[in-house]
């Protein structure tokens with residue numbers, strides 16, 4: 269039971285840093301384990317990296333029909349809220365301190381403090397920032413026809429679309445526009461694409477391809493880009509191209525901020541965890557793309573599995589005699605009342 273002072277400090281059983289698929293699923297599962305849960309998300313919405321491909325169809329989540337990513341985020345968020353966790357938006361956690369009584373104090377960049385007995389790091393790729401076009405004045409077109417992500421494919425119908433980038437996202441967008449856009453032009457600064465071979469071959473079969481070129485200038489018609497100037501990367505040759513829409517897919521800068529300076533062991537691809545998702549510091553656990561271990565799967569399904577293991581470890585850290593895992597949902601008492609409320613069960 270909490271003492272008066274603890275109640276004043278509002279100490280949670282588990283605080284999840286990051287509200288992507290790992291964090292959202294962890295919040296649901298910690299509710300199944302009757303843990304008082306808080307999620308802290310730096311952005312103003314849940315969803316994590318999935319917010320960068322909202323229009324894409326996701327096929328590889330078990331038991332879910334092909335689904336637009338934004339719909340999958342909605343389902344995950346509803347599920348995350350099942351047991352009413354506290355959800356805090358707009359706070360990037362920067363500092364962690366462990367008090368003598370083993371309670372952690374997490375401090376956000378805005379100076380807000382959060383008290384918790386365990387921490388679950390689900391920070392994914394950290395604070396990702398889209399890599400924007402490094403051309404003066406480019407930002408003035410961001411509200412019209414310069415796109416860094418695509419939220420509505422239908423706006424490209426019948427248009428002449430130029431896509432800059434050579435990775436999976438750029439080539440996927442190009443392929444999604446086949447038959448929709450009037451013309452698709454793909455520009456990449458290297459001769460070879462880094463995207464997978466098959467989609468590249470598919471794209472080359474219908475798109476106009478310029479390599480190794482990069483966008484050197486944008487010419488506006490009113491508040492829109494009307495023409496793009498491409499420059500050959502080696503000899504500087506200039507190629508003007510008329511366009512209706514420009515999509516730039518140059519990837520993301522990853523910024524893990526202070527989280528990686530908390531003294532946790534790490535490898536190239538993330539914070540190291542053991543098979544039960546324990547980091548090198550007692551009471552701190554990890555799940556999703558933020559962590560790494562031998563067989564780590566960087567997929568939504570992989571994040572779910574990590575989340576279950578991490579929450580179970582946090583529960584046992586708090587209550588060493590607790591069972592290894594939550595009761596399965598089909599028999600878990602936490603759902604009895606909720607099941608009654610769902611009339612068709």
Ligand SMILES: Cc1cc2nc3c(=O)[nH]c(=O)nc-3n(C[C@H](O)[C@H](O)[C@H](O)COP(=O)(O)OP(=O)(O)OC[C@H]3O[C@@H](n4cnc5c(N)ncnc54)[C@H](O)[C@@H]3O)c2cc1C
Nearest residue numbers: 286288289290310316317360361391392393556557567568
């Ligand atoms: C283009 C692309 C397509 C993909 N398609 C698929 C697919 O079809 N199927 C599939 O299964 N997977 C897909 N993935 C992979 C999938 O998106 C990731 O595996 C998944 O998003 C990882 O989830 P996560 O919760 O670990 O991290 P993230 O989704 O990265 O979420 C991390 C969250 O933590 C927050 N955060 C970071 N630092 C802090 C901090 N200090 N304080 C507070 N909050 C913080 C971030 O703002 C973010 O919201 C795709 C990935 C890419 C790049």
